[in-house]
Amino acid sequence: MKNVLVIGATGQIGSELTMELRKRYGGSHVVAGYIIGAEPKGELLESGPSEIADVTDAEAIVKVVKKYDIDTIYNLAALLSVVAESWPRLAWKIGVDGLWNVLEVAREHHCALFTPSSIGSFGLTTPHVMTPQDTIQRPTTIYGVSKVTTELLSDYYFLKYGVDTRAVRFPGIISYVTPPGGGTTDYAVDIYYSAVRGEKFVCPIKQGTLMDMIYMPDALHAAIQLMEADPTKLVHRNAFNLASMSFAPETIYAAIKRHVPEFEMEYKVDPLKQHIADSWPDCMDDSCARSEWGWQPQYDLEAMTVDMLEKLRLKLDK
Numbered sequence: 541m542k543n544v545l546v547i548g549a550t551g552q553i554g555s556e557l558t559m560e561l562r563k564r565y566g567g568s569h570v571v572a573g574y575i576i577g578a579e580p581k582g583e584l585l586e587s588g589p590s591e592i593a594d595v596t597d598a599e600a601i602v603k604v605v606k607k608y609d610i611d612t613i614y615n616l617a618a619l620l621s622v623v624a625e626s627w628p629r630l631a632w633k634i635g636v637d638g639l640w641n642v643l644e645v646a647r648e649h650h651c652a653l654f655t656p657s658s659i660g661s662f663g664l665t666t667p668h669v670m671t672p673q674d675t676i677q678r679p680t681t682i683y684g685v686s687k688v689t690t691e692l693l694s695d696y697y698f699l700k701y702g703v704d705t706r707a708v709r710f711p712g713i714i715s716y717v718t719p720p721g722g723g724t725t726d727y728a729v730d731i732y733y734s735a736v737r738g739e740k741f742v743c744p745i746k747q748g749t750l751m752d753m754i755y756m757p758d759a760l761h762a763a764i765q766l767m768e769a770d771p772t773k774l775v776h777r778n779a780f781n782l783a784s785m786s787f788a789p790e791t792i793y794a795a796i797k798r799h800v801p802e803f804e805m806e807y808k809v810d811p812l813k814q815h816i817a818d819s820w821p822d823c824m825d826d827s828c829a830r831s832e833w834g835w836q837p838q839y840d841l842e843a844m845t846v847d848m849l850e851k852l853r854l855k856l857d858k
């Protein structure tokens with residue numbers, strides 16, 4: 541990787557991935573691609589170049605790729621699962637038509653391309669416990685349908701044109717920096733904000749609902765490590781199961797309560813979120829990621845909880 545473009549650089553993953561890439565490769569080598577209305581600010585704006593890079597506008601992306609001699613693109617443009625259910629056409633336009641644009645740019649300009657998939661690419665008929673790398677993918681959300689398409693199109697461009705496409709299936713990502721907004725796994729972020737603000741948490745997901753989750757530093761590390769991996773070792777490409785921790789609401793609540801004894805939680809289940817959560821794996825088998833490119837998470841629930849509480853207390857001045 542010499543010069544990198546991050547599309548969606550002001551979003552949930554992009555805002556932190558851009559900064560992490562700049563730390564590793566130098567600020568001037570990592571372009572923050574954004575859309576109008578979501579302009580970079582503060583450190584993100586000041587630490588390197590930024591350019592408009594809307595996935596629905598292929599020409600604009602080509603201009604940026606040429607201007608900065610880009611060789612690697614992280615395409616993070618997407619709507620999350622819950623919000624996508626309200627805007628299915630838009631979710632497809634961004635997630636699939638947008639990807640097609642980026643794949644074409646990558647093909648013509650010889651760029652490697654990372655476009656994340658998700659636990660959302662699985663559905664009710666997928667084996668839910670230790671979900672295998674290669675298994676049934678029949679999601680019933682537009683988010684999932686577009687993520688499966690993302691995986692297939694990315695593999696297609698690799699097989700047909702040799703475009704160096706690689707991806708992971710991210711679990712729910714937890715971070716204290718940019719809030720996710722519109723995902724099914726967002727509760728696992730929101731719960732920390734409630735704990736630090738001294739508020740009771742109202743959980744939209746039913747007790748006993750297991751989902752894979754990951755702490756942001758591990759998620760960033762995974763994306764970068766995969767893009768730097770030796771291609772001759774990769775049997776799979778789009779996309780690798782990525783596991784780190786799996787828990788239900790009562791488990792994360794108990795983990796927080798050990799540090800915040802007065803913290804309270806009640807359940808008020810959101811039917812759409814619950815329906816989506818029920819269709820996703822309880823826990824994925826990520827042995828292919830471990831054996832093909834050395835994936836190894838650093839954070840478990842306890843380590844993440846300690847760090848989240850500490851960082852959020854500073855951020856919220858509590």
Ligand code: SER
Nearest residue numbers: 620621658723724725
């Ligand atoms: N975090 C995402 C969501 O909940 C899943 O990848 O939509």
